[in-house]
Amino acid sequence: MTTTPESIEELIDKLSLDSDPVREAIASELGALQSIYGDNSLTIWRPSQPGSRSVTPEPGTLHFEVTLSIDIPPGHVTDESSHQVNILVTLPPTYPSSSAPQLQLLSRYIGPYGVDAPLFGTVLRTFISRGAVEWTPDYVCVFDGLEWVKERCAEWLGERMSENKVGELMREDERGRTGLPRDGQNGEEADEGKPSSRTGRAPPAIPAEMPPGITITESEPIHDRKSAFVGRACRITDPSQVPLILEHLMSDRRISRAAHPIINAWRCKVGNILHQDNDDDGETAAGGRLAHLLQILEVDNVLVIVTRYFGGIHLGPDRFKHINQAARNALELGGFLDVPDEVHRGRKSGKSRGHAK
DSSP states (O other), X not given: OOSOOSSHHHHHHHHHHOSOHHXXXXXXXXXXXXXXXXXXXXXXXXXXOTTSOOOOOOTTOEEEEEEEEEEOOTTOOOXXXXXXXXXXXXXXXXXXXXXXXXXXXXXXXXXXXXXXXXXXXXXXXXXXXXXXXXXXXXXXXXHHHHHHHHHHHHHHHHXXXXXXHHXXXXXXXXXXXXXXXXXXXXXXXXXXXXXOTTTTOOOOSSOOOOOTTOEEEEEOXXXXXXXXXXXXXXXXXXXXXXXXXXXXXXXXXXXXXXXXXXXXXXXXXXXXXXXXXXXXXXXXXXXXXXXXXXXHHTOOSEEEEEXXXXXXXXXXXXXXXXXXXXXXXXXXXXXXXXXXXXXXXXXXXXXXXXXXX
C-alpha cells in the first residue's frame, strides 16, 4: 500500500482486495468494529501536526483512531451519561500472526478529569501486562483490547468522581456548608460541649456480648484543642446487629465516659432492600453527616462509629471535619474503601480489634 487511505472504508476495501488472507481478516475486523462502535467511530489516524518530526513507521503498519464512549459509573449523577475517549490503534505488519496490536490513549481528559500517567500506562500495556488481555498468535483481538480499555477507563473515572465527591464534602465541612444547619443555627453551637445522655452511664454488670464474627477496626485518634476523635468501623450483615454492637461498645468505660461515645451511621443491604440509620448521640447533625459520607462513598453493609472526647474548648465547624475524617480513616483502615492508598498520603493509621466472642 503506497498511499495512506483517506477513510476507514477505503482502507477496508484495499485490505479486502489484498491476496494475503491475513489482510482480509484485518479488513473483516475493521468492519466488525465499525458495526459495534458506529460508522463514525473509526477514522484514519494522522499526526495532529504534519510538520512535526515523527518516527517513520515500518512499511505495512496500520494506524487508526477509535472513539469510545465511557459510561458514567452507577451512583454518580451528572448532566451527561457518558464521556468520549480516543484510542490510537497500531497494527504492526506481522499482526495478528506474530505481533499483538498496540493501543494508546490519545485523550488528555475524560470528562473534566485530566488523565494521569498510571492510566496512560495501563492502556499502553493492554496486551503486555499480566491480568490484562491475552494475545494469541493468528487471532484478531483489537475488540477485546478496546473493551478492556473501556472497563479500565470507567473504573478510573469512578475513582476520580468518588474522590471529587469526598473532597467536596470535606471542603463543605470546613466551611460549615454541607446543606445541614451551620454552627450557630438551630442550636448546633449551643449544643457543642453538652454531653450525650449516654455519657457516664455505668457499664452493665455483665458486658453486652458482641454478635459472632464481628471485628471492629479502630483508627488512631485525631487531636485538636484538647478534644479527641476516634473512628471505628465494622462489617455488618443484618440491621439487628447494630444495637448489640453499640451496647457492647458502651460497656467499655473508656468509650462510655466520652462526651459523645457512639456517634454513628450504618447501611445494610438485605436482599434487594437497603436499610440505613444514624444517631447524633448529642452532637447535633453529626450522625447525618456520617450517613452522607457513607452514601457518597457508596459503602454498604458497614457500621461506622465516632467517639468524641470534649476537652472544654469549642471547635465550631472543625469538629464535623474531624468526625468525618475519623470515620473515613476507620473505613479505609478496615478495607471498606476502594480509593488507592496514595490518595490519602499517610492518613491511614490505626489498629484492628477483634471483638468476636
